[in-house]
Amino acid sequence: MSGPLPDPRTPVDAVVRTAQYLAGIVSYEGLWPQLARVVHNFYGADIAAFLARDAGGEIRCLQCEPENTELAQVCAESAKQVFESGFLSTEALSLPDPHESILLPIGRERQRTAYVxxxxxxxxxxxxxxxxxxxxxxxxxxxxxxxRIASQHRFLSMADNVPELLFQMVEQDGA
Known part of the structure; x- marks a missing residue:
């Protein structure tokens, strides 16, 4: 495929360009900063944050674009209801400048929203x-x-164990 990339400011092209970009991500390393940049650059968000909740219920910011501790805290406070309900929310964030936001649940782990x-x-x-x-x-x-990344990791983990399994099978047959 050649030619210029689609203009990410048009809605359909933003989704297409995002899909193309995400297809190239193969590990969790640096994932959250990359995703925050996608939201900021392709979707024009002034603030992009990804949050997770630990086993104790504490919400932590995985990445905030722009990086700002106070901003991350405001996002975490707003995300509590989304973690609890599993439903998206739209609201105004409590910031000096008014910001309208969307808070989206992403993924499920043990019947709980994994990320927001x-x-x-x-x-x-x-x-x-x-x-x-x-x-x-x-x-x-x-x-x-x-x-996809989780599936790749499971496959690679299984593939790493194949030599040991083959060795055990040969040992049993030879004994």
């Missing part, structure tokens, strides 16, 4: 339905990427 994506856009008007739909598509792409 926070994408905030500067302004007072609620995000249009088309923007919400784009973020829903993005959440699906991210979940697919996480599942």
């Amino acid at each position: 994506l926070v994408a905030a856009h500067r302004g007072r008007t609620p995000l249009p339905r088309e923007t919400l739909d784009l973020y829903l598509a993005l959440a699906g792409l991210i979940e697919t990427t996480l599942d």
